[in-house]
Amino acid sequence: MTISAAAQEAGVGVETIRYYERRGLIRQPPSKGGYRQYPEATIRQIRFIRESQRLGFSLTEIEELLALAAAEDTTCGDVCSATEHKLAEVRGRIATLQRLERELEEMLCAKDCTAPKRDCKLLEALSPSSPPPDGEHCCH
Amino acid sequence: MTISAAAQEAGVGVETIRYYERRGLIRQPPSKGGYRQYPEATIRQIRFIRESQRLGFSLTEIEELLALAAAEDTTCGDVCSATEHKLAEVRGRIATLQRLERELEEMLCAKDCTAPKRDCKLLEALSPSSPPPDGEHCCH
DNA sequence: CTTGACTCCGTACTACGGTACGGACCGTAT
């Protein structure tokens, strides 16, 4: 299986495979006459990498997962704790985004707000050019 | 106010201010003998930029917000629609992360799982080296 | 035997938001 066939199989670009190889994520395949020949196992490995990325792991973290998979004394618990770690991270990101969501909601104008900008409290709050004066505003 | 005083005031680094200037986010301050002199308005503008970043806007988007603030015919609604747009984006990201959260939860082992890796279904599912065989597994 | 497609390799470039560096210049205090 040549590199382009492997790329097709694994659903990535040719350059991506070369990149994974440079990074040491997949090992050098045997080559016939200078051309890489990919075994099935490497295709599975690439699919694993993409799936892990989808789950939020970075390539560096995936490197560690692969090291776990390669080590003799790895237990299932090792993998679980890596997963738990990532889960905590994802939950943290969700919490941050939800705080932002609330802040944006609070900032948001009523839909019928068509007042010119100098009457817009939101824009004034954002505006760098002048400190907000007092008075009536179209949104809050 | 020199650049380092301005940086202190605004809570950013000196290089950050120079970077914003290069990007056109803040305008060139008047200079005394080749040294930048910052007016209060620019400090406010930098604070605005940081606040907007915190709310999830990229520098490119902030450029647009600043253009809105500068344009004569900008209405409050214009700002609101930008905010709504960003809110939708944030909600999308939350939804994606929540899907990942559920997937990670489902993958997660029981805590007392200490079986060696070859009995770990999770690791086998992840492992690139061999297709998972059948049998008993410590986690599911 | 030649053509065209594929592959090789190293290097440079993308986006993002800065950070770091180095040599020159300036302003103030001593």
Place this chain on the structure above:
DNA sequence: ATACGGTCCGTACCGTAGTACGGAGTCAAG
């Protein structure tokens, strides 16, 4: 007058995950 710290500018670099490029080599079909 001179030392010290701040500032100037352009340029290069950080990390992440690739993507693009160019010139050379290789393979299979016609």
